[in-house]
Amino acid sequence: MKALQKYKRTYILALQNEMEYRTDFLLSFISAGFIILVQCFLWTAVFRSSPHEIINGYSYSQMIIYSVLSGVVSKLVSAGFEGEIANDIKTGGLSKFIAQPIHYFSYRICNFFGGKTVQTGVVLVLFVILMTVFMNIWDFHLRGVQIVLFLVSILFGLLINFLLFYSISALAFIITEVWGVYIAFNQGVYLLSGAIFPLNIFGDTVSRISSFLPFQYVVFFPVNIINGSLTNHETVRGLFVQAVWVIVLMIISKFSWDSGMRKYVAVGG
Amino acid sequence: MSISVTEIRKHVRMFFIFAKNSLLGYMEYKANFYSGLIMETVFLLSKLIYLFFVFRLGIEINGISPDQMMIFTGTYTIMIAIYTGLFMDNFYRFAGHIRNGTLDLYMTKPLSLQFMVSFRKVNFAFPIPNLIAGITMVVLAWRRLDIDPSFLHLAGYIGAILSSTVVTYSVLFLPQILAFWTVKSGSIFDILDKCWDLNNMPMYIYPKWLRRLGLYVVPVLFITNMPSVYLIERLNVVLGIWIFVAPVLSLLAVRLFWKVAIKRYESASS
Amino acid sequence: MSIIQVERLSKSFNYYEKELGFKKSLKNLVKRKSLIKEAVSEISFAIEQGEMVGFLGPNGSGKTTTLKMLSGILYPTSGQVNVFGYVPWERKKEFKMQFSIVMGQKSQLWWDLPANESLYLNKCIYEIEDKPYNLVLDELTEMLDVKDLLNIQVRRLSLGERMKMELIASLIHRPQVIFLDEPTIGLDLISQKRIREFLKYYNQQTKATVILTSHYMADIEDLCKRTIIINQGKIVYDGELRRVNELFxxxxxxxxxxxxxxxxxxxxxxxxxxxxxxxxxxxxxxxxxxxxxxxxxxxxxxxxxxxxxxIPVEQGIESLYQKDGVKHESLAEV
CATH class of the missing domain: 3.30.70.1150 (ACT-like. Chain A, domain 2)
Structure with missing residues (x-):
């Protein structure tokens, strides 16, 4: 048990750090708010102009709920540690992890979840408020199972996103000015995860391609559970695919970091 | 301060030297250039998704056809190129100049201080993808909408872009000036920066109150909408006058605020 | 007629008392204690053309603040300054064209570019014609022995070399008044000496008026016939440094x-x-x-x-500082 103590400590440190910066997190919600605002006005205008009640399988209320929740969820799962990793690699801060008996991966994941614990608290409060509002305006229901499955899928989504960014961070071993790639990757994940538009409005081809990629399981899938646009069967299958992706990405991240580390040790840090 | 022709000529010349120096800096750090290029291209794609979506839908949204939408997105993209190329780097650096005291040094130079902090850096990486995509979209939509490619139309459009450029400068520089009083002007600027995202869509999808707010009070919507509105011939008399008045008014406001701020300036100690 | 005249010049800064703790910060939101710090109070002096004068004083004594007022960066709270006929803080272009300020810790050079690009920029800012520009540039690079460093990126230069470039950039327009704020800070002894030699020679050659602040006694002992010692915003001594001890x-x-x-x-x-x-x-x-x-x-x-x-000069000066050391910062509640 003693070996786990240091990871617990890392987790708690990250938690405290996040408490310090909770206003920053709230502020980032305000900025996300603008995107959500554009989205809501856009959909209102679209549904008003369209002769159809249902567009690409979404009713007006479902679409608004999707837009709001996807904005919130994408903020919650966002990574943001890739810059720190690049810095650790560039300035040699990584060396101390080679020397110390703490695994860098474990350190990062404890750090990540430590920060996310506080953010989840904020998001849950926001979530309850939003749901109450939605249930009062529209004929919208939530079952207990849905909420449980949603939370499970969010957990998986967090893991997938963490692993995606952890894997890509290893690029800093080979590229010196890596920030542009990071931000581009961040924005790419943002798009492909369905944070702006639900992915199925772009037609079957896009849907099919994206179902083979891990990205949609970060935002699109969890939000659709709440939205009620998935059957029970589809939900369970989705959770299974999420689990598979977590395993695949763990292998990928191990591979990319092992080859990066080999290079790092070779140059001498 | 009297403004003479030679002074203006000198400042224009200085601008080109600043631009040249920025370019030389890029040659020194090529990786930075490519990094910026990749990043901005992905951001451009995420903006194009909106347009792609509208074309897939294929209907008029609040009276705006997909082709007209392309005019809006194209203009938005051109304005992003102008903003990121000319202003962004300088605005981000501004608070730092005050904190580090480099502003003190600039202040003693026989050159307009506001000019120097506004145009010292020119970004060459970000505008490239935006400029190419933006102009392509506008030209394509121009053709598809059968707008007469007369000199008058073109001159009018470019004029409107210029007017928008001045408004962009003023609206985004004004909150920067607050850095003279408080170090934490960052969040105000951040929020305004996000307001800019409202331009992802033409103003016609917004309710009237928001449209008025964005045109006349905090003219963020002015920036991309005016040139497009001119092209799709939705310019009424009020907007037609406003397109001339807004840049003058906003620039005056910024200049006045700047003068007050600089007079109260108490340079960083050390 | 002196080239610089300063009369009863004062500058006070407003600042707010910061208290730690959440409760106290909340209280501060409602009612903040505004305090005034007098950085410079009622100093007067005159400097003749071609003089080289040193400002000496401990940290926060007001020497940099005085320099900033002389160069027009700061507005004074009260008092008058006349620098070759101009009021500095009116920031007239004609005034700016004829003086220069060098701050040891702030750079006007473009970090990623060779120094000659920054020099060329200053050529344009100061509207210098090609011929005199090349002449002065040759002369200055010769004197400082940095001719072959002009094409090297500034960030690759050593601290001493960078300071030399900084000096060239500030002198390229042949200013008649030069303010130097800690020009040798952080430099090694040899570089310090080189820069001192240069300044001495330059002052003799061009008859430019130079005001210099420094931490290093050697800078001022070596360069300046006249020293103004400032402590807590006031002039405590004005004269030859060697004769400071005669005060005691x-x-x-x-x-x-x-x-x-x-x-x-x-x-x-x-x-x-x-x-x-x-x-x-x-x-x-x-x-x-x-x-x-x-x-x-x-x-x-x-x-x-x-x-x-x-008695060593340092010791004399220290006693000078301590003479008013009993008085603490004059804080006044507003």
Missing amino acids: HAKKIIKLHFTDEVPRQALTDYGAIMEHDGMNAVMEVDKHDLQRLSKIMLDRFPILDFTIED
Whole structure:
């Protein structure tokens, strides 16, 4: 048990750090708010102009709920540690992890979840408020199972996103000015995860391609559970695919970091 | 301060030297250039998704056809190129100049201080993808909408872009000036920066109150909408006058605020 | 007619008292205590053309603030300044064209570019014609011995080389008044010396008026005939640095080396003991008593070596600072 103590400590440190910066997190919600605002006005205008009640399988209320929740969820799962990793690699801060008996991966994941614990608290409060509002305006229901499955899928989504960014961070071993790639990757994940538009409005081809990629399981899938646009069967299958992706990405991240580390040790840090 | 022709000529010349120096800096750090290029291209794609979506839908949204939408997105993209190329780097650096005291040094130079902090850096990486995509979209939509490619139309459009450029400068520089009083002007600027995202869509999808707010009070919507509105011939008399008045008014406001701020300036100690 | 005239110049800053703790910050939101710090208070002096004057003083004494007012960066709270006919803080272009300020810790050079790009930029800012530009550039690079460094990126230069470039950038327009704020800060001794030599030579050659602030006594001792010592916003001394000690009762220092151990008590009658370790002693002695006392000491003690010295300038200046040290920062509630 003693070996786990240091990871617990890392987790708690990250938690405290996040408490310090909770206003920053709230502020980032305000900025996300603008995107959500554009989205809501856009959909209102679209549904008003369209002769159809249902567009690409979404009713007006479902679409608004999707837009709001996807904005919130994408903020919650966002990574943001890739810059720190690049810095650790560039300035040699990584060396101390080679020397110390703490695994860098474990350190990062404890750090990540430590920060996310506080953010989840904020998001849950926001979530309850939003749901109450939605249930009062529209004929919208939530079952207990849905909420449980949603939370499970969010957990998986967090893991997938963490692993995606952890894997890509290893690029800093080979590229010196890596920030542009990071931000581009961040924005790419943002798009492909369905944070702006639900992915199925772009037609079957896009849907099919994206179902083979891990990205949609970060935002699109969890939000659709709440939205009620998935059957029970589809939900369970989705959770299974999420689990598979977590395993695949763990292998990928191990591979990319092992080859990066080999290079790092070779140059001498 | 009297403004003479030679002074203006000198400042224009200085601008080109600043631009040249920025370019030389890029040659020194090529990786930075490519990094910026990749990043901005992905951001451009995420903006194009909106347009792609509208074309897939294929209907008029609040009276705006997909082709007209392309005019809006194209203009938005051109304005992003102008903003990121000319202003962004300088605005981000501004608070730092005050904190580090480099502003003190600039202040003693026989050159307009506001000019120097506004145009010292020119970004060459970000505008490239935006400029190419933006102009392509506008030209394509121009053709598809059968707008007469007369000199008058073109001159009018470019004029409107210029007017928008001045408004962009003023609206985004004004909150920067607050850095003279408080170090934490960052969040105000951040929020305004996000307001800019409202331009992802033409103003016609917004309710009237928001449209008025964005045109006349905090003219963020002015920036991309005016040139497009001119092209799709939705310019009424009020907007037609406003397109001339807004840049003058906003620039005056910024200049006045700047003068007050600089007079109260108490340079960083050390 | 002096080139720089300063009359009863004052500058005070407003600042707010910051208290730690959440409750206190909340309280501060409602009612903040506004405090005034007088950085410079009622200083007056005049400087002639071609003079080289040093400002000396501890950190926060107001020397940089004074320099900033002389160069128009800061508005004063009260008082008048005239620099070759201009009021600096009106920031007239004609004024800016004829002076220069160098701040040791702030750079006007473009970090990623070779220095000559920054110099060319200044050529354009100061509207210098090609011919005089090339002439002055040649001359300055020759004097500072940096001709072959002009094409190297500034960030690759050493601190000393960078400072030389900084000086060239500030002198390229042949200013008639030059303000130097800590120009040798952080440099090694050789670079310091090179820059000092250059400044001395430049001042003699061009008859430019130079005002210089520095931490390093050597800078000022070496360069400036006249020194203005500022402490807590006030001028405490204005004159030749060497003669600072005349302000005090003339005292001398006697250094003694003994062949045998001499106890401390045996020495107390002859003067103030500064240092003592049995075999050696340093004492401060009144000038008129010097002859009498040294005779007695030479007779009484087993003296191996005996030297008489002046009080070092540093020590004199320190006593100057301490003279008003009792008074604390003048804080006033508004």
